Amino acid sequence: MSPIRSRRAVTLRIVSVGGGVVLVGVFVAWLVLRQNDAIRPLVAMDSALGWVAQIGAYFVLMAGVALLAHGVFGRSTDEPSG
Numbered sequence: 001m002s003p004i005r006s007r008r009a010v011t012l013r014i015v016s017v018g019g020g021v022v023l024v025g026v027f028v029a030w031l032v033l034r035q036n037d038a039i040r041p042l043v044a045m046d047s048a049l050g051w052v053a054q055i056g057a058y059f060v061l062m063a064g065v066a067l068l069a070h071g072v073f074g075r076s077t078d079e080p081s082g
Contacts, residue, residue: 016071023064030057 034043034053043050 013071013074016067016074018071020064020066020068020071023060023067025064027057027061027064030060 030053033039043053045051045054
């Protein structure tokens with residue numbers, strides 16, 4: 001039988017999963033948006049802005065995956081450790 005989780009723990013888990021989904025969605029939107037003909041010259045990998053944008057996009061992806069993993073697999077602090 002699983003322990004009864006507090007309302008706070010459930011809320012934090014939902015917010016973590018939701019935030020992770022949003023950040024991964026932002027990364028996917030970036031992948032689609034950078035293929036736009038009007039934006040492609042600005043964010044080409046031969047410019048500093050392109051490198052900064054791409055590195056930022058990968059950090060957003062990693063943060064989203066980390067939030068998803070924490071929300072799905074993380075333990076809340078009010079659960080017993082034994």
